[in-house]
Amino acid sequence: MAEENPQFKSFLTCSVCTEIFKDPVSLGCHHSFCSSCLQDFWAQAKNKNCPVCKKKSSKDAIVSSFFNFFIKELADSYAGRQRSAPSDEAQVDKGGRHQELKQKLRPDLTAQQNRRRHQELEETYEARALQLKRQRVNIERGIRAGFEKLHLFLRNEEEATVVALREEENDCLSTLSACKRSPTRARALLFGSDTQLLPILLLHEAKYLGNLAHRVWEEMGQRTTFSPVILDPNTADSRLSLSDDLTSVRCSDVIKNVPNNPERFSKYPDVLGSDCLSSGEHCWEVEVGDHPIWRIGVAIDGKYTQGTGETLTLKRTPERIRVQLDYDGGELSFYDPEDMTLIYTHQPTFADNTYPWFSVGPAGLARTKDVRVCGVSSRTQL
Numbered sequence: 001m002a003e004e005n006p007q008f009k010s011f012l013t014c015s016v017c018t019e020i021f022k023d024p025v026s027l028g029c030h031h032s033f034c035s036s037c038l039q040d041f042w043a044q045a046k047n048k049n050c051p052v053c054k055k056k057s058s059k060d061a062i063v064s065s066f067f068n069f070f071i072k073e074l075a076d077s078y079a080g081r082q083r084s085a086p087s088d089e090a091q092v093d094k095g096g097r098h099q100e101l102k103q104k105l106r107p108d109l110t111a112q113q114n115r116r117r118h119q120e121l122e123e124t125y126e127a128r129a130l131q132l133k134r135q136r137v138n139i140e141r142g143i144r145a146g147f148e149k150l151h152l153f154l155r156n157e158e159e160a161t162v163v164a165l166r167e168e169e170n171d172c173l174s175t176l177s178a179c180k181r182s183p184t185r186a187r188a189l190l191f192g193s194d195t196q197l198l199p200i201l202l203l204h205e206a207k208y209l210g211n212l213a214h215r216v217w218e219e220m221g222q223r224t225t226f227s228p229v230i231l232d233p234n235t236a237d238s239r240l241s242l243s244d245d246l247t248s249v250r251c252s253d254v255i256k257n258v259p260n261n262p263e264r265f266s267k268y269p270d271v272l273g274s275d276c277l278s279s280g281e282h283c284w285e286v287e288v289g290d291h292p293i294w295r296i297g298v299a300i301d302g303k304y305t306q307g308t309g310e311t312l313t314l315k316r317t318p319e320r321i322r323v324q325l326d327y328d329g330g331e332l333s334f335y336d337p338e339d340m341t342l343i344y345t346h347q348p349t350f351a352d353n354t355y356p357w358f359s360v361g362p363a364g365l366a367r368t369k370d371v372r373v374c375g376v377s378s379r380t381q382l
Contacts, residue, residue: 012075015052016041021075029055030112032071131259142244153223157216165208172201228284229356229373232274237265240360246274248372251293251360272299273356273373282325283376284356285337289319289368293361296323296371297346298332298354312344319368322376327354337376 012020016037026032031052033041041051049056227247236242238255251269258264265271277298286296318336321343325332327350334343356373363369 009078012071012078020079021071024071024075026071027055029053128259135259145244150220153220154216157219161208165203168203172203176201226375227373228282228375229273230275231358231373232272232355234259234261235263235265236271237267237269239269240271242271243370243372247374248370249358249360250370251362253362268359269361270357270359272358275355277325277327277354277356278352279327281327283323285320285322285374285376286358287320287368287372287374290366291360291363291368291371292366293363294371295357295359296321296334297357298323298325298348298350299357314343315341318343323356 009020014021014024014034014037015031016033019034021032021034023035024032025035025038027050029050029052031050033051038051042048045051047056227245229247231242231246231249233242233246236249236258238258239251239253240249241252241256242249249271260266263272288294314336316336316338318338320337322335322337322340323332324335330347330350331345332348333345335341336343358371358373360371
């Protein structure tokens with residue numbers, strides 16, 4: 001029997017009996033069947049429709065016997081059926097007819113391949129469109145959650161400011177009420193002999209309206225933090241989970257269903273920062289706590305830089321690492337920010353596409369589950 005080939009076998013299989021063709025015939029819609037299977041199907045269905053596409057076929061819809069003969073020869077050969085040895089003349093004639101049939105069959109096969117490619121493109125497009133929709137929904141949910149926090153802060157600030165204004169009003173009313181009950185104080189108030197009482201009769205309007213937006217903005221800034229590195233979810237390995245604000249990452253045993261885009265890590269639990277670093281000096285700190293498995297650095301054209309591999313001896317085990325990148329000077333340094341002790345300096349050759357890089361393994365029994373990126377505290381700035 002011929003070597004097993006699923007795609008070739010399906011081409012030679014009758015859709016009715018699911019066996020290799022016997023005396024095949026083909027309809028105008030290019031679907032082929034065993035002659036007896038097609039006749040039996042038509043007899044049971046009481047119509048002349050194609051068993052596959054249901055297209056109605058006329059009595060003259062069967063393709064020429066040349067094509068059917070070629071399919072029969074292929075089916076018999078694949079099934080290993082015995083045939084009487086033809087004469088030399090017949091073999092020559094058959095070879096010529098085979099060449100003719102191949103030429104006729106080629107456009108049909110090309111059309112089938114094109115239809116298959118088109119179907120694959122359609123399925124790929126639908127899958128990508130669904131991925132984009134899901135990603136958009138998730139991002140939109142994050143946007144709305146973030147703005148809701150801002151709205152809540154503003155509403156609270158608004159309410160606190162209005163409460164303070166009303167308290168001041170009540171104080172003024174209390175003073176007026178006291179003056180009303182005391183004729184001496186009321187006379188001093190009305191005729192201005194007691195100048196210390198005059199300012200409290202009016203509300204401090206400038207206190208509430210002056211630089212209102214700026215004051216609220218400053219208050220908001222004191223309650224928010226800035227991260228110099230934002231993690232890129234599109235590069236995160238499927239085992240990694242990022243926080244909603246994209247500043248921390250953890251590794252889990254659950255593999256998420258994520259798009260198989262080219263920039264995504266798939267071999268190791270890695271993730272990149274979202275911003276490309278191409279000049280100047282940059283620094284950020286990473287809280288690692290007692291997490292047992294982590295690596296940090298920069299990635300260059302998709303490859304992360306490595307040191308010499310030698311073991312470093314430290315005075316203490318830092319729970320926070322400062323990364324200092326001097327792109328133009330060609331240095332990447334790591335410090336213990338507690339006392340700014342230099343841990344290691346690497347001098348790689350930076351490429352145009354350089355990104356912060358993080359690799360995080362399972363936390364196990366450690367207290368610290370997430371490795372978090374944060375800004376540089378003022379006391380540790382160089």
